[in-house]
Amino acid sequence: MNSSQRLSTYWVTCADGLELLLEEEIAQLGATNVERKAGRLIFKGTLETAYRICMWSRLASRVVLPIHEHVLDHTFDARDVAEELYEGAVNFDWSLIFAPQSTFAIRIHIDRDIKVNSQFATLRVKDGVVDSFMEAVGRRPSIDTKQPEITMYVQAGKTSHTYCLDLSGDSLHKRGYRRFMTDAPIKENLAAAILHKADLKNRQPDMVLDPMCGSGTFIIESLMILTDRAPGLVRRFGFNGWHGHDHELWMSIKAEAAERHAQALEQPLPQFYAFDADWDAIKATRQNIIAAGFECVLDHIQLEERTLADWGDFPERGNAFIVTNPPYGERLGEKASNRALYQGISALLQDYFPNQYAAVIASQVEQADVLAFAEPQTLRLMNGKLPIYVRFGHVKPSASAQPFLVNWQAQPVEIEGAQDFANRLQKNMTALKKWAVKENIYCLRLYDADLPDFNVAVDLYGDRLHVQEYAPPKQIDPEKAKKRFNLALAVIRAVTGLNRDAIFIKTRAKQAGKNQYEKQSTASKRFIVREGKAKILVNLTDYLDTGLFLDHRQMRLRIAQEAKGKHFLNLYSYTSTASLHAALGGAASTTSVDLSNTYLNWSKENFVLNGLTIDHADEQHMFFASDCFEWLKDGHETYDLIFIDPPTFSNSKKFYGTFDVQRDHISLLKRAMNRLSSDGTLYFSNNYRGFELDEEIEAMFDIEEITQETIGLDYKRNQKIHRSWKIKHFGV
Known part of the structure; x- marks a missing residue:
């Protein structure tokens, strides 16, 4: 029998949660009688089957060939693990497996219940292999931990240790194209597993969209699937220095894979869209696409620096497929903002891609639960040591906005x-x-x-x-x-x-002091409402105020129309809905100042809900928990558009003293006008029914009362709900 047709036992390892999907995949590649264990599959097959899994498996981590098993005696003690590993290694003639001039590395996996220092255990296995070579041929191989010609995979167990040849070399998730990284990337084989579970290939999409593409893993893995590109086509493997390697068989499998890919490239491709709010991510995606060998199809890929808030009209969508790994956890940070992000993604998908298929990753199942998917499915996986939840389903059409x-x-x-x-x-x-x-x-x-x-x-x-x-x-x-x-x-x-x-x-x-901010309830039922282009979180249970002052609607819409290209400042910003309108209206930057961290966190959720980035590094949208007087005094930046809507009266443990709008508005406006650009506009408003603007201010600045323009039809019955002024520097 040809050695390549001899049946041997092989292990195929994978990330936790992928066992069932991997079993389906390797069965299609020729594996039979598969035994499933946590994190690995065991099958008996030919070397050709093992090679095909190395070449074609998109989901596996490693393909290993058990070479030698060292069974432990009854006197086994956990304190002797390292020495038992040495004994198992030294008592096998490794010169039968590879030559002493080859370099090698040891990768060890230790069962959870075994207490041993993994670095020391790895060192003792290495010593055993080297001593075996010295005994057999009088020469020793060298260690190379970065690019070894031979990789040994050792499974240390309670009753036996198994010594394997790792046919993969490096983990199979390393396709060789990831040259540039972004924060919290998803492993390539996990991305492929998600696409496999979503049945990407059989959906035959007209477009594939990743709106938060990071370093482009989903786009590249989609390209590989839809162009029948074997993930192992251009990478190194761990069997080249093995005495049992069948070079002719491997080259025939490689040639077949290259031919399949070339034929698939002649077929029509969908349009790919890769967006990210970070320009560095877009650059990384482009470079990784080129490194993966897909420069020839770049005209099918639209790469853009674009936030979720920047989604414009797509061309005729046809059959769309959306997949993304939002910046949860490390990339975003706050749990509440994470939930708002998923609410925003869901709303966008409902608006732009109703009834289309989507797959979205979440770090917590509660985040995935806000996605409006019909008959959703959930897959739990491990991305390294982090659990992730993937929600699959068709996007529900959005209900009427009104x-x-x-x-x-x-x-x-x-x-x-x-x-x-x-x-x-x-x-x-x-x-x-x-x-x-x-x-x-x-x-x-x-x-x-x-x-x-x-x-x-x-x-x-x-x-x-x-x-x-x-x-x-x-x-x-x-x-x-x-x-x-x-x-x-x-x-x-x-x-x-x-x-x-x-x-x-x-x-x-009538509320006194801080009572106006105290909770009325603990029910915390929050909903998304719409105003102009904005989606806004309102809380109808917990506080007297809901998070959206309805009487200032016309002012917010006015700010949205005037904010494009301007630097906007919002003092006493509350939940920063005016800032949100400015941002969605194209403001160059927004700055929101309020004493309450509760309201500022709510503000950030509103921004994230609308797909706006609040990354502290880019400083486009900034939030400051500060007394407005002190903040104005300490800073020096100027703004083109300012909105001030102070409370009638307030005190706070963070602010020594009190604020009275009638008494203190002169000082407030003077300080604010010092921060207004020479041709800028400041809008001032308040709800104190007895308020009168001081004559001193009227003499200092160009002031126009615009109250009637800022009161909507629903408040015409109550003309005293607020008063508003437009204030500019003289001579403008």
């Missing part, structure tokens, strides 16, 4: 004792509907204590209601007030047709 008002129609409502309230709420909603639908306004005030007996505010956030009861005067009987409020809720449900779980209730009393 499902409630578009579909709402006034219906007859009769409620005894509250008919006036029902009529007024219906009248308001009917009047606002046409305007809101035309202007794409999804969050607005429907009612604000229009009738004295029904002292509530009713705000619409997408398809949910936020109902605030203004605390009744102390002279009102609490029971009577409670009944009146319950009656109001019944009217609200009847008029809007919304279920109880879509209506969130709070009581709004």
Whole structure:
């Protein structure tokens, strides 16, 4: 029998979680009677099968050939592991396997329960191999840990140690093309496993998109699959110095692989899109594509520095396939921001790629759970020592951005004792509907204590209601007030047709000091709403304020229109929704300043949700937890556009003293105008109903009151909700 046709036992190792997929793959390559163990498969086959797995396996880590087993006696003690490994190595004639002029390296895998220093154990195996050679041929081979001609793989177990020839040499995930790296890359064989699980080849996509491509691993592995490129075609292997190597057989397998790839390159390819917010990542991707031998298909690959917020219209999409490894964990850092990132990815996929197939990696299954996939599947893998979760599925089409008002129609409502309230709420909603639908306004005030007996505010956030009861005067009987409020809720449900779980209730009393920032609830139900181009996280349960001041909507939209190319400063930024609008409007930079870390973290989530990078290194979007007075005093940068919406009154343990908008606005505006560029614009607004702008300020700057321009139709019934001014330097 030809030696290449002799049956031998082989091990094929893999990352935890890949065993089933790898078993499918090697079965297609000729392996039979496969035994599955954690992290490896065992089969009996020919050398040709082993070579084909080395050449073609996209999922395996190593292919090893067990050479020698050293069975331990009953006196085995964990303290003797290193010496037992030496004994096993020295008692086999390794000159039968490779020549003394060959270089070699030892890779050792030790069972978890065995306590031994792996470096010392590796050293003792090396000593045993060298001593065996000296005994057999009087010469010793040399060690080369970087590019050895022979790699030995040793499995140290409790009852025996197995000494193997590693046919792979380096791990098979090293295809040879990764010349440039980015943070937290995914291993090549894991990327291939994800593409295999997603059935990329059989989907025959018209386009493949990785919107956060890093160093390009998914793009390159997709190219390799779709061009029938064997992952082992151009890399080195560990069997070249082995006495049993069949060079002629290997060269025939290699020639066959080259021919298959050449034929596949003649077939039409999909269009590939590789985006990343980091220009260095785009450069790395391009260089790695060239190193992989795909320079000839670069015209099929669109490489762009692009954030998720920069997604424009794609050409005719046809059958799209989306796969990505978002910057979780090391690349992003904060858990909350990670969740917002996945919410943003999901929204983008729903907007741009409804019903298309996607595969997205997450570091926590809770992140994957926010992805809007139909009939999702999840694969858990280990990327090195880090667990990852891959969510697969077809992207659900997005629901209408304004499902409630578009579909709402006034219906007859009769409620005894509250008919006036029902009529007024219906009248308001009917009047606002046409305007809101035309202007794409999804969050607005429907009612604000229009009738004295029904002292509530009713705000619409997408398809949910936020109902605030203004605390009744102390002279009102609490029971009577409670009944009146319950009656109001019944009217609200009847008029809007919304279920109880879509209506969130709070009581709004006059707040003193820090009480205005304290939690009203621990339910923490947050939702995404839309305003202009922005997606914004609102919290309808925990605080009196939801994260979005509805009365400043028109100001935010104005800032979005004026911000392009400008450096924008937002003081008392709260959840930085004005900064978000500026960023999405094309601002050169945004800077948000607020004392509250809670609100600044919320701000960062809003940015990440919209696909904007908040990497501290690029300094495009900055957030400062600071008192605005001190921050203005300490800095020197100037800004083209500034927005200030201070509280009426505040104190904080971080800030010694108090802030009173009427008393302190002169000093605030003077400092802010020092930071405004000569031709810049500052917008100043506040909600203090008795506020009057000081004459001193009016004499110093070019000031125009624009209150009416910044109050939307939903607040026209309450002209005193806020006042606003446009302030510039004289002579502009």
